[in-house]
Amino acid sequence: MSGFEGRSVEEARELVRSSIDRPSAARVYDYILGGGHNYSVDREFARKQLDVFPDIRLAMTTNRQFLGRAVRFAVAAGIRQFIDIGSGLPSAGNVHEIADQADPDRSCRVVYIDNEPIAHAHARILLADNADARRHLALDADFFDRDGLWTRIVDSGYIDPTQPVCLLAVALLHFMSPEAEPRQTLAYYADQLAPGSMLALSHVTNDELPDDAAAEAVRNYASTANPVYFRTRDEITDLFGDWPLVDPGLVWAPLWHADPYFEAASSQQSDPARSKMLAALARKPERV
Template identity: 45%
Template sequence: MTEQEGADWIPPGADISRPSAARIYDYLLGGAHNLAADRAVAQRLEAIQPQVATVARRNRAFLRRVVRFMVEQGVRQFLDLGSGIPTVGNVHEVAQAVDPAARVVYVDYEPVAVAHSLLLLKDNPNAEAIEADATNTEVVLKSEPVRRLIDLDEPVGLLAVTLGHYLPPEPAPRTVFAAYRDALASGSYFALTHLTNDFAVLRDPKIAETMRSTQDHIYPRTRDEVLALFEGFELVEPGLTTSANWRPDRLAAVVDPEEDGLYAGVGVKP
């Protein structure tokens, strides 16, 4: 039996020979929805930097903390851009554990990620997934699931966790995020993590070179460049930091940014 024949989460016609960032991330998080091509790239990344799975887990923990924070601020609807494979601790699980009526739309351009998301969500009326390029803001915002589940006149939790560094210089990422910002109501929140060369753990150029073998190239950015993506939002405390150091759980130790690797922050639209 081939890998495709044995998996109902792989849509017909999907190119399983080409690795994707969504499935590589799933592998690094210990998930089961990845393919041989993805595992090969992930293992090459781990050979270059053995801490890459730790960085991925810290990033996922940031996502969970952010969703809980937004729910505490009264947000009950979320738009998750570049959502990938919805492994354990995904947005709708965290939000709906507090309020089962919380609504979530996942957005990804990777067909396997979306197909698995739809399987996971088939019995959940308050969560949906769409296959779309997050840079095409008009397509995303006018999609049927967004129009049905997201009220843009009320605060929204906009999530771009590990998305920004996959966006090439054109269209400019700050322009993409500004288009979403302009569509959101006051009181909406924006959460972002972004790979950078500012810190040692992910600075090795072989990491970017390895990702060029996938459909998702990476574009590390500096602190100032990442900070510019929050234009029009007011950063909440502790401002722009790293993923492990944004409001860590009470028992978590502070992590040296040099070992963390991803800028992270949350902003609110005035």
């Protein structure tokens, strides 16, 4: 297996070079994290957002750190399969890198999923250049495809649906409108997963956020391919359905299993709401 589907790596590289007509949320995220997979249109938009929300870099860094801690937590709990939906562009601390570092046997399998052509192209290049293609795969697919996407995941042979999986929906659902009903689609995937599986989720919130700042941020992102929709703490909690949350529950992202060795994470303990990001991990109960 090649580690990606569809276009060749060279075609993916050409797609990366040609996709620069409007800001991409994935590339903006990459730029703010200090990555190199972005263009002037993304950097200009990112600087505009930084003017509105000076803490946006803090929020994105915090989110990336949460992703790493959630993956390590899942590996420590015995999970060796990961599905990262809305994986975005390759940035420091990709899921397969974290999982491989945490698992000395290098037995983890990761399926990356993104429907943005530029993000998927970068994922293909990443896996071709520095990943074990026998264990890690990138799919060009849409979260809302449900049956079609799940069939492709299972048919790929990378994921065993009879064994627990950690499903990652990190900084994903705030790009989906309430009218699209992402809760129902997420519940579909949750139903497919084996008992003992985990769901790691983070989401921006307008709780404790000035209304004028929130409104301007929403207006700015509305001009991109990825509009943002804030949700309240209760609305984010509802996304987990009836899966019990692992302690400490839904908290500001810097507080979720905070790692004192991460300077950026520990420095936020005095005001974790600055992250603007709520995060939690839930585990599917064993069958009775």
